Every structure is written in structure tokens, then in C-alpha cells.
Amino acid sequence: MPALPPQPISPLDGRYRAAVSALGDHLSEAGLNRARVHVEVEWLIYLTSHSMFGSSPLESEHVQQLRAFAANFGDLEINALAEIEAKTRHDVKAVEYLIRGELDRLGLGAIAELTHFACTSEDINNLSYAITVKAAVTQIWLPKLRHVVEKLAALAEHHKDAAMLSRTHGQPATPTTMGKELAVFVYRLQRVIAQLEASEYLGKFSGATGTFAAHLAADPGADWPLISREFVEGLGLTWNPLTTQIESHDWQAELYGRAAHANRILHNLATDIWTYISLGYFRQIPVPGATGSSTMPHKINPIRFENAEANLELSSALLDALSATLVTSRLQRDLTDSTTQRNIGVAFGHSLLALDNLERGLGEIALDEGALAADLDGNWEVLAEAIQTVIRAEVVAGRSTIADPYAVLKDLTRGHRVGPAELAEFVQGLEIGDEAKARLIALTPARYIGVAPALLRYLG
Structure with missing residues (x-):
């Protein structure tokens, strides 16, 4: 079997490249090297702008050219850097030599020794x-x-x-x-x-x-x-x-x-x-045009x-x-x-x-x-919480003497399907105040949502 041409190993560089390619401008080897060139160039500009070690501030044209060299770091520079690194076997040293070459090209060889001055690789990295x-x-x-x-x-x-x-x-x-x-x-x-x-x-x-x-x-x-x-x-x-x-x-x-x-x-x-x-x-x-299943249309x-x-x-x-x-x-x-x-x-x-x-x-x-409404309508027993809570309040207010409201509702609803008619009949027979009874009879699962819609005001 003939070997395939070089292929990406990561799906991020293959199948999904279009969705993530913008990250490559920064979080790639080329992006890192562009940043390295930027740091080295800025350090060189800083040293000369402060006349360190007898140097003189660079002419504005040269400053612009050096910054453009860093900003426009592209295929030409990537290939040149790869050739240098093949010899140096050191990525940051290769960046230094690349910049030295640019300084020579711009006629700035006299300040070449300020490139990477007093730096360890990690200062740049x-x-x-x-x-x-x-x-x-x-x-x-x-x-x-x-x-x-x-x-x-x-x-x-x-x-x-x-x-x-x-x-x-x-x-x-x-x-x-x-x-x-x-x-x-x-x-x-x-x-x-x-x-x-x-x-x-x-x-x-x-x-x-x-x-x-x-x-x-x-x-x-x-x-x-x-x-x-x-x-x-x-x-x-x-x-x-x-x-x-x-x-x-x-x-x-x-x-x-x-x-x-x-x-x-x-x-x-x-x-x-x-x-x-x-x-x-x-x-x-x-x-x-999309397909969900290869066999189930x-x-x-x-x-x-x-x-x-x-x-x-x-x-x-x-x-x-x-x-x-x-x-x-x-x-x-x-x-x-x-x-x-x-x-x-x-x-x-x-x-x-x-x-x-x-x-x-x-x-x-x-x-x-419609699906939400049907699901709510099939589960009236969720109102048990509301009913037992109202009974508790009525007991505290002296309008009811029902003992252990939770147990009463548990017996009615746990493991059982209870419909609206059964709940209404149950509420009618409760020893609670008329106002509380009316509130519970009017309650439906769809209305039992508390202040849920109003809570969205707390979003930033």
C-alpha cells in the first residue's frame, strides 16, 4: 500500500480547521515565533531609545521597519527561521540570528550585540x-x-x-x-x-x-x-x-x-x-440536505x-x-x-x-x-408540595388542626397518579380557610412556577 502524503494528526488541523483556525494566528509555533520576534525587537528598541551602553536612539524609519518585520512575520520568515534552527538546534537562538540578519539588511549591524542582550531564553518565551x-x-x-x-x-x-x-x-x-x-x-x-x-x-x-x-x-x-x-x-x-x-x-x-x-x-x-x-x-x-442516521431516514x-x-x-x-x-x-x-x-x-x-x-x-x-403543556397536565401530583405547604401555614395561623400535612399528602400522591378532579375534591375537604382553599383549587401545574419569569432580572 502506498504511503499517504503528509496528513494532520489532530482533527483540529484537519476536519475542524475552519472552526478553530483563528487561534492559529496566536497559539501555534508560527504565532509563538512572531511574538518572540516582537519581544526581541521591542527590547532592542527599548535599549537604544534609552541610549544604553553608548547606543543612540534609532531613527523613526528604522523603528518602523523593525516593528513591521515583527508584525509581518509570515511564510518567508517562518522558512528562514526553520533553516537557522536546523543549524542552531535552539528555537530562541534561531530567532536571535534571524533578527541579526534583519539588522544587517537595514544597515544596523553596529547594534547587533544588543539583540537578546542579557536575556535567557525564558525571558523571551x-x-x-x-x-x-x-x-x-x-x-x-x-x-x-x-x-x-x-x-x-x-x-x-x-x-x-x-x-x-x-x-x-x-x-x-x-x-x-x-x-x-x-x-x-x-x-x-x-x-x-x-x-x-x-x-x-x-x-x-x-x-x-x-x-x-x-x-x-x-x-x-x-x-x-x-x-x-x-x-x-x-x-x-x-x-x-x-x-x-x-x-x-x-x-x-x-x-x-x-x-x-x-x-x-x-x-x-x-x-x-x-x-x-x-x-x-x-x-x-x-x-x-443533512442526514441524521445512515439507515433511519x-x-x-x-x-x-x-x-x-x-x-x-x-x-x-x-x-x-x-x-x-x-x-x-x-x-x-x-x-x-x-x-x-x-x-x-x-x-x-x-x-x-x-x-x-x-x-x-x-x-x-x-x-x-405543546409537549411542555402535556407533560405538566400529566403530573398534577406535583401540586402536593403546594398543598402541604399551605396547610402548614394555615395550622400556624390557627385556621387548621391537621396533623403532619406532609404525611397526608404523601399518602395521597406518592407513587400515585392524581388528576385535577381528585385534587380539587381533596382540597375541598381540607380543614383550611376559604381563601387558601380557593387559591389551591385555582392552582394548576402550569401556574405553579413561583416567580420564575421575574428571576431573569438578576442576569447581568
């Missing part, structure tokens, strides 16, 4: 990862999450009065509304989004073991911690003053933990929607929600692994984080794919209010 992860999360993943939540909030508002039977423990229970149940997920996700929006993206820039030793040897009079802070904050990051060779990655563990939390809430949403579909509460809207399978479930599980597993692994480093440095961090894009890719499926799935369902 940790800032590059912080830049790329921040961009991917804030520009791509979070906006997609917000959009799904907005769509869910619109559905919650639209169905806020749609009474339905609850299913605590999978059994008929006190009615609610579909809108209120969807709003629960909106509220949960809004809280996590607020936490994600408050995330810090930390960076260190302090040399081989975080002591500024080489920096101080080169210029004992400079305030290197201040210089480091200015540089890191100038990149839009939060400065970490106390590190080993690496930035400790605690911010990453926090971020990935919150992202995994969001994933799990979304997973809960997917399983609930799937269950509502199986109960007939939601009908799936046929997509023209009638079927419309809830594949969007099933796909989302699977991808959220994969994403959460990877995010959990990242969180657990990245917070530990042997003494001042080991390389366990290097391989681990190369999977950040995979973790967010599976989550982004899940969000895409949830967004589509939520747009392909319609509430069957």
Missing part, C-alpha cells in the same frame, strides 16, 4: 506566551464564549414564561420555566466570564535565574528591576518581580482553571439541552450538543493537565513546561470548537410548548 495567550483568549475565545452566552440569554428571555415540569433526580418535580432554567446557565457563565476578564497575564524579564546578575555586571549603575518592569508593562503585561529562570506560571494555572470551569458549565448545558430534546421539549429544526440527531460535550471534555482534560504541570518546576529550571505549553492551542481549540457547535445547536432548536 514567557513574555511571548503571555502575549499570544492573552491575544487568543481576549480576541477569539472569550468573544465566542460571550456570543454563546448572549444567544442563550436571548433564548432565556424568549421562553421566560414557558412553564415546564422540572425533573429533579429525573422525576417529575415542582414546575419551572424553560427561560429560568436557561438563565441559570447564563448567570453561571457570566460570573466565570467576569473572572476571566479580570485575569492577569504575568511576565518576567530578569535573566538566567531571576537575579539580574548579567545585567548588573554589564551596567552596575542601572536600575534593572525598574527597567524590567517598564519593559514588561510596555508589552501590556503584569510584571512579576520574583521568579527563578522561569515565570512561575501561576497566572496560567489560574486562567486555565477558569477556562476549564467555563467548559464544565457548558458541558452541563449541552447535556441538559440534549435531555430536553430527548423529552420532546425542544424540537430540532431540520438542516436542508426520520432521525435528526442532537450532534451539535454531543460534539460539544466531547470537545469540552478534551479541552478540560488538557487545561487541567496544564494547570497541574505548569505550577511545578524543579529548583530554578526544568523543561517540563516547554512541551506542555505547546498544547495550549489544542486545549483552547477543542473549547472553541465546542462553542461553535453550541452556537449552531442553539440556533437549530425550537421549543415545543
